[in-house]
Amino acid sequence: MPENRDPLRYFRIEAQELVEQISSGVLDLDQRPGPEPVAKLLRVAHTLKGAARVVKQKEIADRTHEFEEILVPYRDDPAGLAVADMRELLRLNDEISARVAALSHPAAPVDPPATTATLPEVAEGTADVAEEEFVASRASTEDLDELLDAIGETNSRMAPLRAGCHTLDKLHRTAETLLDQLRGGRASTSLTRTSAQRLAAELGSAGRRLIDAVDQVERELDDVRAKAEALRLVPAGSIFTALRRAVRDAADDEDKRVRFVAHGAEVKMGSHLLGPINAAFLHVVRNAVVHGLEPPDERVAAGKPADGTVTFEVERRGRFAAFRCVDDGRGFDVTALRQKAQARGLLAVGGGAGESEVLELVMHGGISTSAAVTEVSGRAIGMDVLRDTAAQLHGDVKIRSKPGAGATVELVVPLALLSMAGLLVEAGGSMASLPLDAVRACVRLSAMEAATAAATGKLVYQGAAAPFRPLVETLYTGRAVPDAAGPGVAVMVHAGEGTVAIGVDRLCGTHALVARPLPDLAPSTAVVGSVSVDADGNPRLVLDPLGLVGEMLRGDGGGHRTTTVTSAPPLPILVVDDSLTTRMLERSILESAGYQVDLAASGEEGLDQARSRQYGLFLTDIDMPGIDGFTFVERTRADPELAGVPAILVSSRASAEDRDRGMRAGASAYVVKGEFDQEELLAHIRRLVVRA
Numbered sequence: 041m042p043e044n045r046d047p048l049r050y051f052r053i054e055a056q057e058l059v060e061q062i063s064s065g066v067l068d069l070d071q072r073p074g075p076e077p078v079a080k081l082l083r084v085a086h087t088l089k090g091a092a093r094v095v096k097q098k099e100i101a102d103r104t105h106e107f108e109e110i111l112v113p114y115r116d117d118p119a120g121l122a123v124a125d126m127r128e129l130l131r132l133n134d135e136i137s138a139r140v141a142a143l144s145h146p147a148a149p150v151d152p153p154a155t156t157a158t159l160p161e162v163a164e165g166t167a168d169v170a171e172e173e174f175v176a177s178r179a180s181t182e183d184l185d186e187l188l189d190a191i192g193e194t195n196s197r198m199a200p201l202r203a204g205c206h207t208l209d210k211l212h213r214t215a216e217t218l219l220d221q222l223r224g225g226r227a228s229t230s231l232t233r234t235s236a237q238r239l240a241a242e243l244g245s246a247g248r249r250l251i252d253a254v255d256q257v258e259r260e261l262d263d264v265r266a267k268a269e270a271l272r273l274v275p276a277g278s279i280f281t282a283l284r285r286a287v288r289d290a291a292d293d294e295d296k297r298v299r300f301v302a303h304g305a306e307v308k309m310g311s312h313l314l315g316p317i318n319a320a321f322l323h324v325v326r327n328a329v330v331h332g333l334e335p336p337d338e339r340v341a342a343g344k345p346a347d348g349t350v351t352f353e354v355e356r357r358g359r360f361a362a363f364r365c366v367d368d369g370r371g372f373d374v375t376a377l378r379q380k381a382q383a384r385g386l387l388a389v390g391g392g393a394g395e396s397e398v399l400e401l402v403m404h405g406g407i408s409t410s411a412a413v414t415e416v417s418g419r420a421i422g423m424d425v426l427r428d429t430a431a432q433l434h435g436d437v438k439i440r441s442k443p444g445a446g447a448t449v450e451l452v453v454p455l456a457l458l459s460m461a462g463l464l465v466e467a468g469g470s471m472a473s474l475p476l477d478a479v480r481a482c483v484r485l486s487a488m489e490a491a492t493a494a495a496t497g498k499l500v501y502q503g504a505a506a507p508f509r510p511l512v513e514t515l516y517t518g519r520a521v522p523d524a525a526g527p528g529v530a531v532m533v534h535a536g537e538g539t540v541a542i543g544v545d546r547l548c549g550t551h552a553l554v555a556r557p558l559p560d561l562a563p564s565t566a567v568v569g570s571v572s573v574d575a576d577g578n579p580r581l582v583l584d585p586l587g588l589v590g591e592m593l594r595g596d597g598g599g600h601r602t603t604t605v606t607s608a609p610p611l612p613i614l615v616v617d618d619s620l621t622t623r624m625l626e627r628s629i630l631e632s633a634g635y636q637v638d639l640a641a642s643g644e645e646g647l648d649q650a651r652s653r654q655y656g657l658f659l660t661d662i663d664m665p666g667i668d669g670f671t672f673v674e675r676t677r678a679d680p681e682l683a684g685v686p687a688i689l690v691s692s693r694a695s696a697e698d699r700d701r702g703m704r705a706g707a708s709a710y711v712v713k714g715e716f717d718q719e720e721l722l723a724h725i726r727r728l729v730v731r732a
Contacts, residue, residue, distance in 0.1 A: 048143055051095045055140045058088040059133075060281060062107075066126075066133050067284045071299055073120025076644070082111050088136075100139050107132045127292070207246045214239055273554075276354040276361075277305025279318040286322045287350050290329035297336055297347040298329055303653060304354030309361055309455055313433060317363055317451065320429040324365045324449050325350055327423070332369030332447055342444065344368065356460070356477075357452070359555070359569045359584065364450040372441040374398050399439045426451060460555060461631060462572075462582065464548040465531065468512035471580055473553055473572060478585035480532040480539060480609070480634040482547060490527045490543065499530050499541040506532065507592045510543035514567050514591065515581075532634070534609050535585035540592045550632055555582045567591050610729045611656025612636040616646035616672060617690075618664040622713075626659060626690070633722050635729070643667025650676060655685055656730035662691035662698070670705045677706035686728040690721075 065081035085108050092101040110125050110132075121129070218235050280302045291298040333339075333348035340346050351366040378398050402423045426449070430437045435453035462473035463482075483501065485493065493499045499508040510527050527543025555570035569584030613635050617623045620641075627637045638653070640646035644666050650658065658676060662669035669689050676682040686708040691698065694712045702710045709724040 048095055048097075051091055051097070052140075052143050054091055055088060055100070055143070058084055058091070059137050059140050062088070063133055063137065063285065064281045066129050067281065067288055067300070069121060069129075070126060070288055072648075074118050075114075075116050078111055078114050078117075082108060082115070085111070097139075097143075100136060103132055103136050103139070107136070130288075207242075208250075211239065211242055211246060214242075273308035274311045274314055275305055276307045276309065276314065276363075277302070279314055279321075280305060280352065282318060283321060283325050283352055287325050287329055290326045291333075294330055295335070296329060296333055298333060299347050299349045300325075301349060301351045301652065302353070303351070307354045307356050307361065313361070313453060313455070316429045316432060317453070320426040320451070321352065321363060321365060323423070323425050325352065328365055328367040328369065328447070328449075332367040332371070334370055356455075357586070359455055360452050361455050362450060362452045364448060366446065366448045368446040371443045371445060371447050372399060372402070372439070374441070374443075377402065395441070399441060402439060423449075455555075460553060461550060462553045463531065463550055465511065465529075465542075465544040466546050466548055467510065467515060467527075467544045470512075470515055471548065471574075472511070472515070473551070473580060473582045474531060474533065474542075475582070475585060476550060476631055476634075477636055478533050478535050480534045483530045483532065483541075485528055485530055485543070493530065493541070493543065494527070501530075501532055501539075501541065506539050506541045508541040508543060509592055512543075512545075514542075514565075514588070533585050533588055534634075535589045538589050538593055540589050542588065550628075553580075553582065565591070610635060610731050611654055612638055613657045613659055613725070613729065614638050614640060614646060614649055614655045616640045616643060616658065616660040616664075616669070618642055618661065622661065622690075629718055629721065630659075630725070633725075635725070643669070643672040646672055647675060650682055650685070651679075657725060657728055658685055658687040659725075660687060660689060662689055662693060662702075670701060673702070673705040673707050685730060688721075688724055688728070 061084045062081065065077060065084060068077045069081065085104050089101050089104040089108070092098075092104065107129065110121075110129055114121055114125075214235075218239065283302070284300045287298055287300045328350045329348070333350070334342065334344075336346040339348065349368050351364075353362075353364045353366070355362045355364070374395050381398065381401050426437055429435070430451055430453070433453040435451055438450045438452075439447065440450075441447040461476040463476050463479050464471060464473055466472075481501070483499070493508040494510060497508055498505040500506075508530065512527075527545060529544050529547055530541040531544055531547075533540055533542055553572040555572050566587035567583055568581050569587060570582045571579045572582050574580050613630055615623055615626050615630070615637055617626070618641055623639050623641070627639060630637045638649060638655075640649050643660070643664050646658070646660065647667065658673070660669045660672050667675075669691065673687045673689065676685060676687060687706065688709045688711060689702045689705075689707045690711045690713060691702075692713045699710045708728050711721055711724070
């Protein structure tokens with residue numbers, strides 16, 4: 041549709057983004073009251089109001105103005121909104137959302153834009169679908185920035201190739217001159233030998249430079265291609281706002297106080313998975329509030345906090361994704377469920393059905409312990425929706441319950457496409473990728489160390505013996521292993537309950553990749569989880585850490601490969617720095633060393649994240665707008681829940697006074713950017729990081 045014929049084209053896109061921010065901001069106010077979230081919400085609402093007025097959407101502008109009027113009195117109030125005002129905000133939020141959504145459906149009653157242009161006739165629904173597909177296909181600015189940076193970096197690598205072409209042309213002319221001299225008999229033996237030696241040396245040097253440059257460009261183009269493919273994927277966090285709202289509404293209906301916590305927003309997958317999963321877990325989180333969480337007075341009497349907690353987690357497990365809802369309520373009433381099942385003839389009266397069998401019946405629907413039918417409970421249709429979703433996505437559901445402590449409902453589904461960072465390794469002439477989040481360390485091996493590790497099946501790492509096996513033996517099971525120089529590096533891989541050492545010939549760097557499931561007609565061993573595609577379109581194996589660890593531990597057979605490393609993996613590290621360059625550099629260093637990393641662009645954002653997830657270390661800058669690094673460390677030391685997490689200050693300040701102030705604030709180490717040493721930083725981190 042031509043731009044001048046559709047004045048709402050860009051407003052629809054912007055308004056949907058702003059409504060999502062408003063919806064999330066209102067729920068933030070409910071759980072984190074104070075001036076800061078109020079101010080942020082006012083800014084977003086003001087932007088939406090102004091944009092709506094520009095395109096003559098008076099109803100949206102008026103509702104947003106009412107929204108602002110409720111918030112303004114709380115701009116400097118740390119106590120939070122009154123219950124009635126919060127309900128009115130939610131009502132207005134729903135009304136604004138509905139009107140914005142209606143703009144994509146012309147049949148809905150919305151204010152027409154003030155224009156005399158006549159919209160062209162199109163097939164019914166065509167414009168809506170095109171607009172929705174356009175909005176759905178948009179990538180985040182951050183993703184596009186990363187892709188553009190990668191393209192620019194790759195383009196810069198072309199300079200050595202161009203220089204190499206000029207060098208080869210020069211060498212070609214030298215070779216022709218030498219050949220003419222030889223043909224004419226004008227060259228002496230010594231001159232010919234000297235010229236030939238010089239030519240050979242220059243050709244060798246130019247060849248090596250070209251090979252290095254081509255290898256680098258290939259790796260970076262591979263990375264660019266993977267990032268471009270990843271734009272097709274959707275972050276799991278896109279469904280969190282709807283789940284938060286479902287929890288909030290159910291708590292309001294039940295007169296309960298509930299805190300919603302979510303983890304794993306950054307895990308990306310196909311949108312075809314997130315739609316059904318969102319619909320199913322809307323029922324699950326409501327059930328957790330209505331059936332699982334006790335009323336405040338009952339919780340207090342049981343020694344629990346008055347506020348209940350519902351936690352939603354998304355986690356990647358190799359080629360699978362796990363979605364988990366956890367509550368800290370009373371747990372499933374297995375006795376009541378058993379009686380309901382017996383009354384319906386699903387269990388024999390007096391039979392010996394165990395708890396797991398009873399909980400399994402919950403998935404079949406029609407079994408509810410609710411005494412009355414309400415808008416959110418009593419119809420016994422919630423859990424069977426989850427069962428149907430699991431069947432649709434070829435997944436598996438597990439329910440666990442602990443009386444008085446809460447319940448867990450988990451759905452695990454296979455992933456068709458998965459974006460991840462990988463460590464590219466070579467073994468026996470074959471290239472393969474290891475998911476970077478499973479790599480704990482890379483240890484260079486001498487020829488003697490490699491031979492000893494291969495003979496004993498063990499490698500001593502950090503005081504413990506880990507099972508060792510060259511990767512080439514795993515990749516070429518049942519086939520002749522190609523000749524190779526032997527493993528030069530041991531990659532420490534952690535998955536499940538153990539850590540193993542995988543011997544590889546060499547490391548080829550880290551890269552972004554999109555993993556795909558193996559074709560049905562290409563079965564493989566458990567150590568191969570999926571496949572990616574390189575820059576030339578050739579398939580490349582993506583190893584499964586769980587399969588690798590399991591294969592090696594099962595293959596020990598009680599012999600010398602029975603010693604496992606059972607030390608817990610390190611908790612993730614939170615990097616706090618207002619410089620994008622510094623954040624990305626530190627993340628690259630830490631992820632290459634095997635650590636999981638979260639980023640925050642300010643001290644305030646860092647404190648919010650620190651309280652939302654368990655971290656093993658804080659790595660923070662000092663000079664930042666708002667809360668500086670000293671204050672960040674001081675506040676974490678004063679918080680009983682964060683005081684045990686060590687903190688490292690990384691700053692351009694090098695004075696003794698600043699170092700002393702950092703130590704007084706509670707920092708465990710102080711690193712000067714001007715004296716930055718990667719190994720020194722990693723040594724501090726290995727010494728300090730807290731493990732799970």
